Amino acid sequence: MKRRRAGQIGGAASAAALGLVAGGRAVRRAARRKNNDVYADENFALIDEDRASVVSADDGIELAVREFGPPDAPVTAIFIHGFSNRMTSFHLQRRLLSQRWGTDVRMVFFDLRGHGLSGQPPDEHCSIDQLGADLVSVVRATAPRGPLLLVGHSMGGMTVLAAARLQPDLFRDRVIGVGLLSTTAAGLSQVGLGRNLRSPAIDGFRLAVRASPGVVQFGRMAARALVWPVLHAASFRTEVSPSLARFAYEMIDETSVVTIVKFLRALELHDESDALPVLASLPTLVLSGDADLVIPTSGARRLAAALPHSELVVVHRAGHMVHLEFPDLVNDAIERLLDRALEFHESDPTHAR
Structure with missing residues (x-):
């Protein structure tokens, strides 16, 4: 299948004078930041404006979906x-990859349960297993x-x-x-987020959520003090557009406190190592x-070592929100993945019936 490719890639007086100088410098720095804000006029609501639908998960939770493309x-x-x-965290993939792919690829985005516009699940349905089942539900409803x-x-x-472990045939x-x-496939409890959020304060916060989630939801200052600083600091490790940073931080801050705490334990416990053999024959990024x-x-290096047809890309100086921080590098890698995937598909006609 051929694809079109588009665009690429001494005294009061002295103190007052010093204050004026410092103030002037601050104004100039602010002006420079504003002038350098490449996303100042960005429409970060782009995905929200795409075709909308709702998919019911297998336990009845409603998942908000957006689609772009034929x-x-x-x-x-x-x-x-x-x-x-x-789902709007993929804004720069939606805008830039759609320009490259044209009508050759339909793009589907959805909010995970408890996030964005999707429904809030009970505690027992806040697991990585359930998220995998939700993805299968979205596939069946939007791309059968x-x-x-x-x-x-x-x-x-x-x-x-x-999803790969639950539905290997798919x-x-x-x-x-x-x-x-x-x-990563496993091991988050000992490194990264799991280690950074291991404290008596966080444990107490979890217990409070379980006891009275409604009360904690109104006590958002607790989350601001305990959880959000870690997530903010981890998002970007280079200086990014102020508008882009604000977009990312607002996304984090608007997530329900209850959702954050419910899924923290799921993240710490998750181990999807058994899924890796299912992906072993597929092109992966x-x-x-x-x-x-x-x-x-x-964690990425261990994943790549377990997947024979993987391309490992390590982005220098990038933080956790790498797809927003370095969108061109990430989009290039996704497009290479698509090219390899199409070659794989064309060489194996039993796929994608």
Whole structure:
């Protein structure tokens, strides 16, 4: 299948004088930041404006879905966001990859349960297993036929792995490529986010949520003091556009406190190592920022070592939100994945029936 490719890639007086100088410098610095804000006029609501639908998960939780591109496109790419994010975290993939792919790829995004516009689940249904089942529900509802490219970031990558373990036939028959961004198959309790959030204060916060989630939801200052600083600091490790940083931090801050605490334990306990053999024959992309404080690059290296057809991409100085921090590098890697996946699909016609 041929694809079109578009655009690329002494005294009061002295103190007052010093204050004026400092003030002038601050104004100039602010002006420079404003002038350098390449995303100052960005429409970060782009995905929200795409075709909307709702998919019911197997336990009845409603999942908010957005789609862009022709329903009969040759390939459907489904993007699965990470912990404390929402589908709009893939804004720069939606805007820039759609320009490259044109009508050849339909793009599907959805909010994980408890995130964004999707429904809030009970405690017992806040697991990586359930997220994997949700992904399968979204596939069945939005893309029941044809080749699939799956791209997951952070907890979204774990969601892809869980789906592979739960539904290996789906991956054998229809998935032609998998992108795993800033994620790991196991071991998060000892490194990254698990280590950074291991404290008596966090444990007490978890207990309070279980006892009275409604009360804690109104006590958002607790989350601001305990959880959000870690997530903010880990998002970007280079200086990024103020508008882009604000977009990412608001996404985190608007996530329900209850959701954050419910899924923390699921992240610490998750182990999807059994899914790796299902992906072993597929083209995969394993991508990580080498300054990621949430899921260190060591997890990506272990993933790539277990996946014979993987491309390992380590992005220098990037944090956890690497797809927003270095979108061109990430989008290039996703496009290479699609090219390899199409070659794989064309050489194996039993796939994507």
